[in-house]
Amino acid sequence: MSHHHHGDEHLLGDDAPAVLLLGRPNAGKSSVYNRLTGAHAKVGNFPGVTVDILSADLPLPGSQKLARVLDLPGVYSLDVTLDPGTDEGVARSFLDRVIAEKTRAVLVQVLDASQLAAGLALTRELLARPLPLLVVLTQRDVVLAEGRLLSVEPLVKALGVPVVAINAHDPSTRATLLTAIAALVAEALPGERPAPSWSADELAHQAITDAPVVTEEALERRDRTAQLDRVLLHPVAGPVLFLGLMIGLFAAVYAVADPVSSVLDVGVQRLGGLAERLLGDGLLGSFVADGLLGGAGTVLAFLPQIVILTAAMELLDASGYLARGAFLIDGALRPFGLGGRAFVPMLTAHACAVPAIAATRIVRDPLERLTVILALPLLACSARIPTYGLVLAAFFGGRPVLQATLFVALYLSGIVASVVVSMVLRRSATRGRRLPLVLEMPAYRSPDPRAIARACWVAGKRFVRDVGTVILACGAVLWVLLHVPSPGAPADPHPTAASAMERSVGASVGRALEPITRPLGFDWRINVGLLGSFGARELMVGTLGVISGIENADEHPESLATRLRTARDSEGHPRYTTRTGVSLLVFFVFACQCMSTLAAIRRETRSWRWVGFVVVYTYALAWVAAFVASRVAGLLGLG
Amino acid sequence: MTLRELTHHQTARIVALRVDPVEARWLRALGVAEGVAVTVLRAGPFRGPLQVRVGERTAFAIDRALAGSIDVDPAGAAE
Numbered sequence: 001m002s003h004h005h006h007g008d009e010h011l012l013g014d015d016a017p018a019v020l021l022l023g024r025p026n027a028g029k030s031s032v033y034n035r036l037t038g039a040h041a042k043v044g045n046f047p048g049v050t051v052d053i054l055s056a057d058l059p060l061p062g063s064q065k066l067a068r069v070l071d072l073p074g075v076y077s078l079d080v081t082l083d084p085g086t087d088e089g090v091a092r093s094f095l096d097r098v099i100a101e102k103t104r105a106v107l108v109q110v111l112d113a114s115q116l117a118a119g120l121a122l123t124r125e126l127l128a129r130p131l132p133l134l135v136v137l138t139q140r141d142v143v144l145a146e147g148r149l150l151s152v153e154p155l156v157k158a159l160g161v162p163v164v165a166i167n168a169h170d171p172s173t174r175a176t177l178l179t180a181i182a183a184l185v186a187e188a189l190p191g192e193r194p195a196p197s198w199s200a201d202e203l204a205h206q207a208i209t210d211a212p213v214v215t216e217e218a219l220e221r222r223d224r225t226a227q228l229d230r231v232l233l234h235p236v237a238g239p240v241l242f243l244g245l246m247i248g249l250f251a252a253v254y255a256v257a258d259p260v261s262s263v264l265d266v267g268v269q270r271l272g273g274l275a276e277r278l279l280g281d282g283l284l285g286s287f288v289a290d291g292l293l294g295g296a297g298t299v300l301a302f303l304p305q306i307v308i309l310t311a312a313m314e315l316l317d318a319s320g321y322l323a324r325g326a327f328l329i330d331g332a333l334r335p336f337g338l339g340g341r342a343f344v345p346m347l348t349a350h351a352c353a354v355p356a357i358a359a360t361r362i363v364r365d366p367l368e369r370l371t372v373i374l375a376l377p378l379l380a381c382s383a384r385i386p387t388y389g390l391v392l393a394a395f396f397g398g399r400p401v402l403q404a405t406l407f408v409a410l411y412l413s414g415i416v417a418s419v420v421v422s423m424v425l426r427r428s429a430t431r432g433r434r435l436p437l438v439l440e441m442p443a444y445r446s447p448d449p450r451a452i453a454r455a456c457w458v459a460g461k462r463f464v465r466d467v468g469t470v471i472l473a474c475g476a477v478l479w480v481l482l483h484v485p486s487p488g489a490p491a492d493p494h495p496t497a498a499s500a501m502e503r504s505v506g507a508s509v510g511r512a513l514e515p516i517t518r519p520l521g522f523d524w525r526i527n528v529g530l531l532g533s534f535g536a537r538e539l540m541v542g543t544l545g546v547i548s549g550i551e552n553a554d555e556h557p558e559s560l561a562t563r564l565r566t567a568r569d570s571e572g573h574p575r576y577t578t579r580t581g582v583s584l585l586v587f588f589v590f591a592c593q594c595m596s597t598l599a600a601i602r603r604e605t606r607s608w609r610w611v612g613f614v615v616v617y618t619y620a621l622a623w624v625a626a627f628v629a630s631r632v633a634g635l636l637g638l639g
Numbered sequence: 640m641t642l643r644e645l646t647h648h649q650t651a652r653i654v655a656l657r658v659d660p661v662e663a664r665w666l667r668a669l670g671v672a673e674g675v676a677v678t679v680l681r682a683g684p685f686r687g688p689l690q691v692r693v694g695e696r697t698a699f700a701i702d703r704a705l706a707g708s709i710d711v712d713p714a715g716a717a718e
Contacts, residue, residue, distance in 0.1 A: 077668030080661060118670045118697050125668075201694075225698075229680070229690070239684050327700045331687025340688070340700070436662065437688055437702035438669060 016057060016068040017185045018103055022091065022126065023110035024119055025074030026442040028138035031168040032110050033071040034451060036177055053094065060182040061175075067185060078125050082435050085366035099129060106132045106184045113137040113150055113165060114443065117204035123159060124196055132187040134180055137165040142445070147211045147218025154206035158198040169448065225320075225443040232324055242328045246347065249312050253351065257304035264304075265555060268297035287479055290546065295475030298538045298554065299468040302352065303460055305382055309351045310459035311452055313344065313359075318447035323439055330437065336419040337426030339363065339437050342372045346418070349379040350411075354466050355459060357600040365435040367426075373604055374430070375422045377592035377618055380414035384588050386541045386554065387533075393561035395581035406585075413589045417621075429613070467536070467596040474535025474595070478543060481506035482528070498549050506531070520587065520626045521580035533593040540588075578638040583630035590622035642677060642691065643706035645713065650678045652715035657708045670694055671701075677711060 023029040037056035054071040072094060073087030081088040098105045107126055111119035116137075126133050135155065143150045152163040164180050166173045211218070232238055272289040279285035316322045322344065330340030341363045349356035353376050360376070363369040388410055392403045482501055486508040501507060509531060510524030517527055525547045532539035545553020545560050548567070553560040567575040592598065592614050602611050645651055653675050656663040666672070670693050680690040680698065688700040701709075 077665060080664040080668050082661065082665050115696055117694065121668060121670065226680075233681055233683075233690065235681070235684060323700070327683050327688060327690060329687075330700065330702070331683050331685030334685075334687075334702075339702075340683075436658070436705040437700065438666070438671070438705070439688070439700040440669075441690060441698040441700055 015104070016066050018098065018105040019067050019069045019108055019181055019185070020095065020098065020105055021069065021071050021108050021110060022078075022095075022122070023074060024076055024112070024115075024122060024440075025087075026440060027074065027110045027112040027115075027119060028168055029074060029110040030071065031448065031451060032108075032136060032138065032166075032177065033069065034454065035168060035173050036069055036181075038174075053090075058178075060185060061178055062182055063185070067181065075122070077122065083366050085369075086364050086435075087361075095129070099131070106134065106181070106187070108134045108136055108181065108184075110136050110138055112139050113143050113208070114139045114146070116208055117200045120200035120203060124200070127159065127161070127193050127196060130189060130192070132184050132190060133161045134184045135159065135161060135163040136177065136180075137163065138168055140165045141167040141169070142443070143208060145218065146222045147214035149209050149211050151207055151209070154203060158196075158203050158206075160193065228444050229324070229441075232321070233327065238324075239328055242325055245325075249309075249347075250350070252312070253305050253308050256308055260304040261301040264300040265297055268293055268300060269552070269555070272297075283483065286483075287476075291476045291479030292472065294542055294554070295472040295539075296468075298475070298536075298542065299464060299471050301554075302382060302467070302538065303463060305351045306355060306463045307456045307460045309348060310355070310456050313348065314452045314455045315447055318445065318451065320442045320444040323441045326439055327441065333419075336423045337368070337371060338419070338422055339365065339368060340439065342368065345372055345376060346379060349376045349381060351382050352463065352467065353377050353379070353381050353594065353597040354600045355463065357597065357604050358462075360604065367430045367432045368434065370605065370610070371422050371425045371430045373601055374425060374610065374614055374617075375418040377594070377597050377614060378414050378418040378421060378590060380411045380589070381594075383536065383538045383594070384410075386557070387537065387588050388585060390541050390544070390553075390557045390561055390564075391581045391585050393557060394564040394576075395578045397561065397565070410585060410589060413586075417590065421617075466600065470596045470599070471536040471538055474532060475539055475542075477535070478506065478528075478532045478539060479546075481509070481531075482543075482546060501547060516623075519630075520583045520623065521577070521630055522584070523575065526576075526580075526584065530587075530591075530593070533591075535595050537588065537593040579630050579633045582633040582638065583626040586629040587622045587626040590618055590625055592618035640711060640713070641707050642679065642701070642709040642711050643689070643703055645677075645679050645711055647679050647681060649713060650676055651711035651713040652676055653709060654712045654715065655710040657710060658705070669699070670697055671699070671709070677709075679706075 021029050021033055033054065033056075037058060053073075055068055057066040057068050059065075060067050072091040075088040075091045077088060078092050078095060081092050083089055084093065097103075107129065109119070109123055109126055111123065123133075123135060137150065137152070137155075140150055150165055152165055155163045162180060162184065164176055166176060232241060272293040275288040275293060276285045279288055313322070316325065325343060326340030328340070329343045333339060333342055342360075344362050345356040345359040348359050356376050356379075357373055360369050360372045363372055388407060392406055396403050396406060482504045484505050485500065485503050486505045506528045507524055510527035513527040513531075514522075514524055517523075517530075522530070525544065528547060529540045529543045532543040541557060541560070542554050544564070548560060548563045550556075550560045550563060564576055565574075569575050598611050598614065601614055602608060605611075640651075642651075642653075653671065653673050655673065656666055656671070658666070671677075675694050678692045680692055682689050683700065686703065688702045689706050690698060691701050691706070692698050
């Protein structure tokens with residue numbers, strides 16, 4: 001079985017019949033897709049995981065041929081789309097193309113049986129398409145647990161298409177679905193179907209009836225969502241719980257991720273030591289140990305956070321709480337031109353902007369989504385933290401309260417900056433019509449652990465692919481720049497590691513940038529760090545360590561902090577002052593120093609213009625803010 | 640009166656959607672249509688959206704501006 005994940009260019013066109021999964025958001029479509037396609041497929045609809053159209057080829061029973069299952073974005077309607085950029089627009093244009101090109105295709109509507117009447121409105125639209133249709137009713141177990149009976153016969157009779165009821169947690173589900181789909185693929189194209197004579201509400205009442213005996217427990221189950229909402233959406237308790245949950249989530253991300261990162265780090269260091277023993281301590285050994293494995297260690301250090309945050313988000317989504325969070329925060333975000341859904345990518349961005357940009361799919365309004373994408377790089381992603389920690393230790397060491405306060409202030413600056421920038425963008429670059437907020441608040445459900453595990457696996461893999469490769473490549477390039485001597489550099493009378501570096505190509509580039517960065521107090525050494533940071537800001541601490549001749553600065557930042565504080569220039573003056581530190585911190589708050597983020601912006605906006613926009617505005621903002629901060633620090637008497 | 644003015648936990652029937660025609664069709668596809676029973680369950684904090692039960696089993700968060708454009712009739716819900 002092979003899996004694909006790309007735009008729709010190559011999804012169709014060979015002779016594998018296409019099986020299009022369609023359904024309302026929260027109908028359980030992605031669970032059905034996962035059930036059908038097994039491992040490696042991604043699950044969940046809410047946090048924008050169906051960014052593109054997922055597809056997988058799978059064999060059908062009784063057939064030699066493979067069928068291509070395509071998971072289309074969740075839609076309420078195909079006939080009415082508010083904007084071509086929304087999920088509905090994407091699904092609609094895809095389906096239109098399938099019909100226009102006469103591709104061999106069948107439709108499978110995934111319909112939440114506990115919301116039958118609502119889902120039948122979409123069935124009506126699908127029946128008007130000239131393709132075979134299968135209706136798959138999910139959540140049969142929920143309907144039964146609520147003391148109701150589900151009968152498919154009235155539906156089969158009224159709709160004139162096959163209907164199967166499934167329970168996504170049941171192992172036999174896959175076989176049931178495959179058999180039904182195989183029969184559907186063998187069907188001839190339907191002619192024009194007669195106009196439906198049924199009413200969705202009446203049909204729903206025929207298909208779902210009260211059980212002869214409704215237990216107390218079943219009645220209690222029916223009321224469960226309303227009862228939970230009374231607590232979780234309480235005017236006072238609701239927001240407090242939400243805030244507590246988010247803080248707890250953050251604490252968990254760091255509490256769990258840190259020890260895991262350390263273990264991974266020790267492993268990478270051992271490998272580095274091994275490489276130096278095997279390859280010698282010459283250039284090759286240094287390249288492999290510092291240039292390559294150092295970068296790999298940096299990548300692995302950030303992986304646990306991504307996985308934990310993904311697990312938390314998927315858990316919140318699958319349980320139905322994510323929509324509640326959006327409901328609670330919507331009012332607070334509205335003055336800034338954002339809606340409640342924007343909180344999901346904004347939260348994710350505190351770990352890493354790259355998955356956060358993919359998660360903006362959750363924001364239905366195309367202009368609002370663009371705004372969020374452009375403002376996300378300002379949020380304090382975890383790759384900034386090592387630099388924050390280093391600079392705070394170097395210039396504010398021995399004052400733990402001040403350090404902690406500044407650390408929190410750096411976080412808050414990111415949040416304030418991103419919402420202010422959103423507000424400005426909504427009045428300028430992304431001004432335009434706003435789509436009305438209508439957000440479904442699904443019933444609370446118990447999440448499927450297998451689906452969450454799968455989502456974590458995919459998120460981790462994507463992070464290593466999208467961010468990891470960039471960090472590795474930039475780390476390697478940076479190593480080369482710092483070890484290759486600059487052409488025309490005078491011969492070195494007493495070559496040492498430090499003097500060789502001062503004569504490197506990297507140092508020349510850093511010096512060339514000094515006129516721009518001198519007002520901020522940055523010399524060529526910091527400039528080289530910033531250059532590496534343009535690739536990935538994770539490389540800042542390691543690069544400064546390499547330049548300062550400190551090995552493993554990532555693991556032992558204390559010695560690097562001391563070195564930065566005590567470094568003197570040729571005249572014996574301190575090379576860096578507290579003002580340098582302040583201006584470097586502020587620069588890091590604003591600058592979008594991350595090629596992976598820029599690549600993600602390019603992918604999601606399909607435009608280099610917005611990539612250029614982000615680079616220019618964040619670096620300009622960073623320079624101006626760092627300059628102002630450095631002046632203010634000077635006025636406050638900081639050295 | 641509009642959905643926005645409806646007392647919480649009071650049920651009414653939608654009588655008109657005063658929004659542009661495409662938006663109205665989209666709302667109807669969601670289930671927010673003329674003749675459907677609606678109940679405002681609660682309002683979100685900081686002048687946030689309204690949580691509205693639509694029909695028998697579905698709940699939506701609907702922003703206040705939109706709720707102000709949906710006409711409802713509390714008397715119509717009695718039947």
